[in-house]
Amino acid sequence: MPSGWCFVASPDVTLLQSARAAGIRLPSSCRNGTCRACICQLLQGEIRYRMEWPGLSREEKLEGWVLPCVAYPVADIVLAAPAAERNEG
Numbered sequence: 001m002p003s004g005w006c007f008v009a010s011p012d013v014t015l016l017q018s019a020r021a022a023g024i025r026l027p028s029s030c031r032n033g034t035c036r037a038c039i040c041q042l043l044q045g046e047i048r049y050r051m052e053w054p055g056l057s058r059e060e061k062l063e064g065w066v067l068p069c070v071a072y073p074v075a076d077i078v079l080a081a082p083a084a085e086r087n088e089g
């Protein structure tokens, strides 16, 4: 079930960083698109990568899996990130 947490995502900032700036913590480790710790699913919208091929298979990409540590938003997006946590206070 969606949390309804919203944050402003700049096209020049990764989704991971934008979420963090808004107090929402997504799991992460390498932050360069290889470890897949941050993987979550794009339900709506569009993202782009600046790297050639993030650590996702073609099938995963087609299913909407994204790596927010290297993903930049192109339009308003909706993410399913069950492991996200919100900083209190």
Ligand code: FES
Residues within 6 Å of the ligand: 027, 028, 029, 030, 031, 032, 033, 034, 035, 036, 037, 038, 039, 055, 067, 068, 069, 070
């Ligand atoms: S943090 Fe490693 S792939 Fe995103």
